[in-house]
Amino acid sequence: MAARRRQATQEWATRTARDRTDAPARGRLLDAAEAVFGRLGYGPATIADITAEAEVSRAGFYVYFASKDEVFRVLARRVRDAFLAAQDVPGVDTDDVAAVTEASTAAFIAAYARHLPLLVLLEQQAHADDEVRALWEEIRERPVRRAARYVRRVAAEGRVHPVVDPLTLSRAVGGMSVEFARTVAARPASYDAAVRDVTTMYRHLLGIGAPDRQ
Structure with a gap:
C-alpha cells in the first residue's frame, strides 16, 4: 500500500509539473540526458547518470520526467x-x-x-520502438516537406526555376546537408565552407545565382 501511494505521488508530481517547461533544472536535465545518451547509448544510460551529469537530484528528475523512456522521447521531440x-x-x-x-x-x-550522436541513437531505437519510429520519421520528413512547400510557393511566384520537382529537390538538399553536417560534427572549423557549398548547390537546383565567395 505504501509503495503504491509513493508511486501515485510520484506520478502526480510528474503530471502536474510538465507544464513548467522553462524551468532551468528541466533544461539541464534534457541537456544532460542528450550528452549521456550520446556518450553511453540508450541501454547502458541510467537516470543516475543523467542526474549526475545535470547535478540534479533523482527526486528532481521525477518532478519533470516519469522515466528514462520519457526523457528520451522529449529529447526526440526537441530535436x-x-x-x-x-x-x-x-x-x-x-x-x-x-x-x-x-x-x-x-x-x-x-x-x-x-545533435548528431542523439540522431544516430534515435535511428537505432526507431527499429524497436513505434513511438520513437514515428518521431524519427517526423524528424526526417517534416523539414523536407516544409521546404518543398516553400519551393513550390516561390516557384509559382516565378522567383525560382527548380530543375526537379520541389519535393525531390528538398530531399536532395536535405541529404547533402546531412552529409556535410557529419563532417562539421567531426571538424567544426569546416562549418562555414559546408554552408557555402550546400547553399551553392541548393541555389543551382533552384535555378538562381550562387552566393558570393570570400
Whole structure:
C-alpha cells in the first residue's frame, strides 16, 4: 500500500509539473540526458547518470520526467522542433530566396551537427520502438516537406526555376546537408565552407545565382 501511494505521488508530481517547461533544472536535465545518451547509448544510460551529469537530484528528475523512456522521447521531440525551427529563419525576409537558402542551410547543418550522436541513437531505437519510429520519421520528413512547400510557393511566384520537382529537390538538399553536417560534427572549423557549398548547390537546383565567395 505504501509503495503504491509513493508511486501515485510520484506520478502526480510528474503530471502536474510538465507544464513548467522553462524551468532551468528541466533544461539541464534534457541537456544532460542528450550528452549521456550520446556518450553511453540508450541501454547502458541510467537516470543516475543523467542526474549526475545535470547535478540534479533523482527526486528532481521525477518532478519533470516519469522515466528514462520519457526523457528520451522529449529529447526526440526537441530535436524535431530544432529542425523545424531551422526553416523559420527569423529576421530573414521569406521573399528573399537567396537569403532564405543560406540561413536555412546554415541552421539545418548547425542543428544536425549539434545533435548528431542523439540522431544516430534515435535511428537505432526507431527499429524497436513505434513511438520513437514515428518521431524519427517526423524528424526526417517534416523539414523536407516544409521546404518543398516553400519551393513550390516561390516557384509559382516565378522567383525560382527548380530543375526537379520541389519535393525531390528538398530531399536532395536535405541529404547533402546531412552529409556535410557529419563532417562539421567531426571538424567544426569546416562549418562555414559546408554552408557555402550546400547553399551553392541548393541555389543551382533552384535555378538562381550562387552566393558570393570570400
